[in-house]
Amino acid sequence: MKFFIDTANLAEIQEAHNLGILDGVTTNPSLMAKEGIKGQENINAHYQAICHIVDDNVSAEVIATDFEGMVKEGEALAALSPKIVVKVPVTQEGIKAIRYFSDKGIRTNCTLIFSAGQALLAAKAGATYVSPFIGRLDDVSQDGTELIAQIVAIFSNYQFSTQVLAASVRHTMHLIQCAEIGAHVATCPLKVITGLLNHPLTNNGLQKFLADYAKSQA
Numbered sequence: 135m136k137f138f139i140d141t142a143n144l145a146e147i148q149e150a151h152n153l154g155i156l157d158g159v160t161t162n163p164s165l166m167a168k169e170g171i172k173g174q175e176n177i178n179a180h181y182q183a184i185c186h187i188v189d190d191n192v193s194a195e196v197i198a199t200d201f202e203g204m205v206k207e208g209e210a211l212a213a214l215s216p217k218i219v220v221k222v223p224v225t226q227e228g229i230k231a232i233r234y235f236s237d238k239g240i241r242t243n244c245t246l247i248f249s250a251g252q253a254l255l256a257a258k259a260g261a262t263y264v265s266p267f268i269g270r271l272d273d274v275s276q277d278g279t280e281l282i283a284q285i286v287a288i289f290s291n292y293q294f295s296t297q298v299l300a301a302s303v304r305h306t307m308h309l310i311q312c313a314e315i316g317a318h319v320a321t322c323p324l325k326v327i328t329g330l331l332n333h334p335l336t337n338n339g340l341q342k343f344l345a346d347y348a349k350s351q352a
């Protein structure tokens with residue numbers, strides 16, 4: 135299972151990279167805005183700074199909503215670094231753009247997926263990743279992890295090479311459930327990744343070992 139970090143914050147990306155478990159980064163226009171990055175030149179420079187930290191798989195989202203605009207933006211983003219994966223929304227124009235990028239050998243992440251049908255079309259168009267947003271489904275009383283299971287089953291039925299990237303992952307149980315289902319990738323904030331380490335018995339056990347060691351040295 136690949137772990138991506140869902141942020142545009144360079145310090146967090148560096149910290150996750152330093153853990154030695156990071157496989158990539160997902161960003162979106164909201165995450166870039168949160169870091170105060172304004173203007174396309176600065177946005178491009180920020181993508182390059184992210185690419186400088188991580189080994190591969192940096193999702194950079196197109197803003198255009200028409201095919202020609204998506205192609206122009208996506209090609210410019212892909213030219214920034216071979217690590218860039220062009221993020222395209224799952225619309226009719228987006229599906230056409232994914233087919234275009236796929237034929238050109240440019241990797242894509244099809245975003246804003248909320249149904250199995252959307253994921254199926256994106257896979258047919260040759261998407262490298264599809265991103266179902268599980269937290270946002272949970273927010274509207276629909277079990278997001280059920281959608282992950284449905285898409286994993288469909289892709290496996292037909293041996294699609296498209297990978298299921300569980301997005302909008304909000305807590306550690308989402309991560310564990312996605313791993314049980316067999317999602318290829320999960321993207322989440324750093325605190326969700328480090329949250330996997332939390333267990334009171336580990337903390338208590340370590341304190342006891344350290345205290346007993348200290349006694350043995352007295």
Ligand code: E4P
Nearest residue numbers: 140160161162269270301302
């Ligand atoms: C995925 O690529 C998105 O950036 C992200 O996971 C959305 O998460 P949110 O629903 O917490 O904003």
